[in-house]
Amino acid sequence: MFVAIVPAYNEGRTIERVVKELLSCVDSVIVVDDGSTDATAQKAKQAGAVVLSHKINRGQGAALETGHEYARKIGADYVLHFDADLQFDIQDIVPAFHALQESKADILVGSRYLDNRSNIPFTKRYILSPISRVVDFLFGGLKLTDAHNGFRILSKRALRSIVITHEGMAHATEIPRLVKKNKLTYIEFPVKVTYHEYGQNLFGGINVVKDLILGFFLHK
Amino acid sequence: MLIVFKLLFIVFSLYNIFGIFQRKKGGSLGLLGALFWSFFWCAVIVVVLWPTTVQMLADTFGIGRGSDFVLYISVALLFFLLFRLHIKIENMNKNITKIVRRDSLQEKS
Known part of the structure; x- marks a missing residue:
């Protein structure tokens, strides 16, 4: 069973379309409504998704792990991480899934830097991404071209081993760290990212570093 | 006084x-x-x-004045406490997430 996990916070404008499109590529769509104040949950349900509702907003990492727990419970074989804001291209899912199956790797990580289809903002491509690559390597330990890409496909083995503890955006660095720690194999795959808004800025990046450092001192 | x-x-x-x-x-x-x-x-x-004990300690650590020694120790202590507080809050946050997650999964089952 191939399951898509979509963390969503106030994505009522796009969630219906995302769920419907995803259902053409995967067996089931789990939308984790992360304390939205709009109609995200209702619209996702109407579109055919299984909706898990966080009563209060806990962050993208927390929402993904809630989806993971549910996916483990229903015995999912593969899990797709997909954003709710239409920044990813549905057309990438099937080729990525085939690439993962053919490679026999445990996890596929999307990258917007492996081809030229994404309209990446200049400052993001040439300033923030190089810095984030260094930070990701230092904290994550894997040399990825785009660790902070939300498009991933996890095999059953990866789903079992990757338990996300970072609630916010630091989960994107934690996942490669867990891949390395659990000796999982990985591949990168080019995906298209369409920017509807700038996304994570420098302050977001600083917050990620702060969360990663604090994470070392927290009870797991 | x-x-x-x-x-x-x-x-x-x-x-x-x-x-x-x-x-x-x-x-x-x-x-x-x-x-x-x-x-x-x-x-x-x-x-x-x-009060002269502070001066003795300051001399031991090579700090000129006793009051400076107290100030340095206080700042270090405040940073330490702030850090501990931060850790405590983060751990509480994690516990809140666990409860929220359990609740959302229970609702589904």
Whole structure:
């Protein structure tokens, strides 16, 4: 069973379309409504998704792990991480899934830097991404071209081993760290990212570093 | 006037030490925490009664003035406490997430 996990916070404008499109590529769509104040949950349900509702907003990492727990419970074989804001291209899912199956790797990580289809903002491509690559390597330990890409496909083995503890955006660095720690194999795959808004800025990046450092001192 | 201040500081420190014992007895403070804070407030009493001890310590650490030594120690202590507070809040956040997650999964089953 191939399951898509979509963390969503106030994505009522796009969630219906995302769920419907995803259902053409995967067996089931789990939308984790992360304390939205709009109609995200209702619209996702109407579109055919299984909706898990966080009563209060806990962050993208927390929402993904809630989806993971549910996916483990229903015995999912593969899990797709997909954003709710239409920044990813549905057309990438099937080729990525085939690439993962053919490679026999445990996890596929999307990258917007492996081809030229994404309209990446200049400052993001040439300033923030190089810095984030260094930070990701230092904290994550894997040399990825785009660790902070939300498009991933996890095999059953990866789903079992990757338990996300970072609630916010630091989960994107934690996942490669867990891949390395659990000796999982990985591949990168080019995906298209369409920017509807700038996304994570420098302050977001600083917050990620702060969360990663604090994470070392927290009870797991 | 100086005697009044000294007395106030000593009474305040003794009150805090009493509070530490109460909290230790009630279980809201661990042994290490109780020892640390008891030592801290005892040190305050020593400094209030014999201010020259601070100068002696400052000389030992190569810091010119006793008041500078107190300031450095205070800043370091405040940073340490702030850090601990931060960790505590983050751990609480994690526990809240666990409850929220359990609740959302239970609703589904």
